[in-house]
Amino acid sequence: MIAFLAKRLLQALVVMLVLSLIGFAIQDNLGDPLREMVGQSVSEQEREALKDKLGLNDPFLEQYWRFLKKAVKGDLGTSYFFKEPALEVILKKLPATLELVFGATLIIVFLSIPLGVYAAIKPNSFFTKAIMGFSIIGISVPVFLTAIMLVYIFAIELNWMPSFGRGEVVHIMGYWETGFLTWDGLLHLVLPSIALASIMLPLFIRLIRSEMLEVLHAEYVRFAWAKGLAKYRVWFIHALKNTLLPVVTVGGVQIGTMVAYTILTETVFQWPGMGFMFLEAINRADIPLIQAYLIVVGLIFVITNTIVDLIYGLIDPTVNVAGGSK
């Protein structure tokens, strides 16, 4: 296990280094941050002077080296727009994003399991066909369209839900402010969570259904039927348990993907998280913030993947995580 972790750590370091290099290399293509910082009538000389001050005129390697030296110490630069350390800006925005992802995950877990199981148990019922048809639509409609439709129906036409933002939040600790503890905050979470869940939900319903179908045809399930066990016991204890194994691992990886999908959801709902912040940073050519975001998101991916691998090993002992002599 320790050998596995060490290997994983080394891999992670290489990944992060490559990511930082890519993040740094694209900065010249992101455009000129100065134009966002100064008025239209500021002369070229003034702009050049500012560029010098920001170190943007130095050779690429010199800038990269300076960046790396600071990054090792946890300093990922200062955001041009927020005027605060980029890492701090991201950490302040992270709770909002994680809560959104959590809200979406709850929806996915509580809907995909019963629906997926039902679709497997009653493959030919009308309701199953409806679920499957709906999930095809769900997969093919882009998130921002789902989001805009939701706002249109539930916020504008029916006026049941707020249309944007996080609503009332309660401060817990550090940078963490939560919307889960107030009614207003919970209301604000509903639509964005549904929008974000909409991409993953159909995927999970289909995944659970197909896994479940397979398991239901397995020998041990037939044996359970033969023993005369109650049907609910067979479905939910014997079959479902084995269905969920692969689902958990896929789910872990998908959470990372979901963090990336928050960019679209957060933009439509003006959700003050890091996805929305990232899109804004690109518009403003806020280079330090863009680089810091890439690194933080890269880190999240690396960490979730590592944890998923570990869990996989724990749930299913036949998988050899150490990759060695066992």
Next chain:
Amino acid sequence: MKRGVTLLASVALAATMSFAAAAKTLKMAYDADPVSLDPHEQLSGGTLQLSHMIFDPLVRWNKDLKVEGRLAERWERIDDKTVRFFLHKGVKFHSGNELTALDVKWTFNRLRTSPDFKAIFAPFDAVKVVDKYTVDLVTAEPYPLTLNAATYIFPMDSKFYTGFDGNNKSKDALVKHGNSYASTHASGTGAFIVEKREQGVRVDFKRFDQYWDKKSPGNVKQIVLTPIKEAPTRVAALLSGDVDFIAPVPPTDLDRIKKDPKVDLVTLSGTRIITFQLNQQRVEAFKNPKVRQAIVYAINNEGIAKKIMRGFATTAAQQSPKGYSGFNPNLKPRYDLKKAKQLMKEAGHEKGFSVTMMAPNNRYVNDAKIAQAVASMLAKINIKVDLKTMPKAQYWAEFDKRAADIMMIGWHSDTEDSANFTEFLLMCPDKETGFGQYNSGNYCNPAVDKLVIASGKETNSEKRAAMLQKVEQMLYDDAAFVPLHWQDLAWAAKKNVKIEPILNVMNFPYLGDLVIE
């Protein structure tokens, strides 16, 4: 039954009561929030909008583009070079300090060190304190635009900004990017105090109870500003009742908002001109005025304003919008394809030629679509256009390099004056003086330059207007550039929020005077 009625009545009463209480709070959504609380850090619409809320200027523009007094009760021109301002007495800053002529002088001197504002105050020589409530602005040469510049003087509380902050930095430090005292703390004379600010997420304002302007009808006690970048979200927030006031309204939603009985839409013809410049240095044919005229004739800018901008633009034939001193009423949009073909023939380019074109795709309203339309219109006179559009962050670097034969540029005059357009966009480019900094067409006409420079010293406003109108005529005859339109402005608010009287073409709503019924 009786009980039901009283219950209903009390519910209705409670509803109206809470409505009355809530009416004092304005929830508004703009497309962006100001980058800083320091009014001198960046010259932008966002900064000016904020300055009008928390600082208040010496004088300000009214709806008809005339100057009206604010902190300056009145003013008089003493000679060609000097304008004297008389301040209101007893005006308090948020800190409790009293506004005096010294604050005006202090603010003026700080403005001149700001990279963004420097250019506006370059013609000034000195500011002289006459007495506690009187101050003179003096220019080096006779200067007609002293009042225009004075609209940018938002007196800051010199005592409040003197000394050192917790990081041992001077409180008056003007830092372009970075956390300075002035960018996070403010004390002005304006109607609102910043209570809480989370950049990019929300700004909370409360009304300053010692606000000097007792005559102002404004009754808004609290303002919550939420920046909402995405236009559909902003509109949804208004239509769903989550906010009371939004700006700008995107052209695509104008009809929907107009039809909604719960909200009011206000539109005004704006002052930002959208144009194309034809680079004479890169393309030999563009040196021929006939070719340039042919291009202007070939482009149906009225059609663009109608179809692409959905009527949300005012077709232009010149740079100066109506109300500016240089606006020349004789100039009319030219669209005549036959004439365009004729001119191309006369210029010997009947068979046409190929050019490159660049335009931003997220800077001006529908910029990329306009560029595509123009490219297809030019095809009709056999000019083949290779068009490239890109985000503004990349576009400006290309613009500086003059990287294409035809480039799009929009311009709003910082001085609300006609000469500014020509100075930046069409005067002969000169690195020394800074003239023609945005002249990617490399158009150069010494006669135009001479007139514009002379207008900068003419303090007789009638004579000056005649000069600037002549400039517009010369540029028109020369087809120095391709005028498209002025972008219109639009705001929308709930019916009980009376925004119409407080809006203006500069797009800084005077929220201190806002009445909510």
